[in-house]
Amino acid sequence: MPIDQSISLILTLIVSGIGTGMLFAMLGLAITLVFGLGGVLNLSIGMFSVIAVLVSVWLIQQFPHLGVALVAGVAAVAALGYLVDRLALRVVYRTEGDQRFLLGIFGTLGIGIFLEGIMQLQFTSPSRVPINFPPFSIGGIFFRMSTITIILVSIVVFAALFLFFSRTYKGQATRTIMQDEVGARLCGIDVRRLRTEVFVLSAVIAAIAGLLWGLNSGVSPATSFGLATYGILVSIAGGVTSIRETVAAGLVLGFASNFVATFVGSYWSNVVVFGLVIVAIAANPGRIS
């Protein structure tokens, strides 16, 4: 292979690796925030992403305004997140420790499966977010514009989250609860209310991640299990309560996934991603708690 070509291949791979990594990081972050704050591993997260895509695509078919449809998709998922928190997580937060963990995973697993079943009634074939990007090249190297969009949008999302967690009262309160719940309560933080707000925030992050995912691949209700799996594994690999490490884990796994898919074969990429997570859990079991 000529040098030019291999350099361009490597560059393309790096860019798409960052794209996948950013998506993994967003899904993982949606898990980490809720788990860190309340000990609930939200297995319905994949369905939140899927519903954002399905609602947006359906709206575009009704009246062709892309921006409105995308915002409405995210808003619908935010409302759904609020409902799930108020109706279901209310019961979960009444319990403690392992019991809360079990109620959390099976409750949200059930909610996810239920929503998947409801969505299947209406949407059966995979839909994509219908944006046609022109091909894009720098110095003769072609990039997928959709991947560039994914990277740019996720940078904006992460920057906004960074500002939220470092500059705002609510963001700092969230980090306080993640470190020490009793201490946070003593400082007068309304933990329950903040949990609701952060759950809605996580739903919004999942919705944006879903819409970005839908730029490159078709999304159907059945996609939700895979998306939830990525989110959970990324979050666990990153230690499940650390925002920074979750993002790092997402990037590493996203990179690994893309490289393996290109050089070895597409189905091996998931084997390697899941395998790396097993190694991460085994290497540092005490970190997850």
Place this chain on the structure above:
Amino acid sequence: MNWRRYHLPVVLAILAIAPMPLFATGSDYWSRMLVLVVLFATMATAVNIAFGHTDQLLLFSGGMAGLSSYIVILVADALGVSPWVTLLLGAFIVGAIGYGIVYFAARLNMDLIGLSILTFAIQLVIIQLANGLIKVTGGVTGHSFEGLSIQPLLAPLGVNSTVAMYYWLLLVFGVVLVVYRRLIHSNYGLAFEVIRQDDVAAESAGVDVLRYKSIAGFVSLFILGFVGPFYSQLQSFVTPSLFSFNAIDVFVLIMLILGGLRTMYGPLVGAALLVYIDQLLTSAQQYRTAVYGLLLVVLFFYFQRGIVPWVETLLTDRLRLGERFGLDRRSEG
């Protein structure tokens, strides 16, 4: 009658005799359903040992039952022997994996969430490999499989293959229940109970927590590995999707919770109900997923006790049947 002593033979005898009129009609529909009930009841009993009694949530029941199926079938093919010969090999390998994982996790003080996600990831790898290693496993379309039939032995009696399988699996289920009862009523059961309530306290009281947890892991996975191949036999195919998380783990956990954790007959009651619900839903196939999702939420939120403990309390406390007939509240064990 001393109920506490004879309930197991009575229940098994009922399970053996009651379906005979149904079998006599020769319809495969009912016999298939009953095979599914005993098969899933056995799996749920296996999960009950690890999850119910030692609080170890192992989210790879499906993957391990599938792994055992593949081992049994592929090794039998390679050696040119009957799968009956390799059946125990599959169960032993899967049991050993269960032992190893649980030992490793307990050794490293991994908590509930670490172990559950670790096993979940292992399950995903197994299913992914089964999908991907097409030359070995046949990939998504799978491998046809008919080797575990005992019908040839019973054919002279005029028994069809599904009915033969029912009685064979009922025997397996019976043995599993005997093992379960002996286990729970021995020192092991006592140790499990102490470990489940507080493993640090158990350790300091001199209970070998590592050993008991690993043994629970081995027994649980050995049973799953033993019955897994019969699920393939029933479908006459082994495919990765047959043993996925949604197809086995979710199903078995719903059965166990619905019937009653830590009870002897909870798994049977749960399996019977769920197989029945599944049959009801065949005419409304499009709502199946939604109904299971809702069932899972409602069960975990509002009915974690399960049917068997609920009925027992009803019988003993409300109706005072216990006093009249000498029933004990813990009669299930």
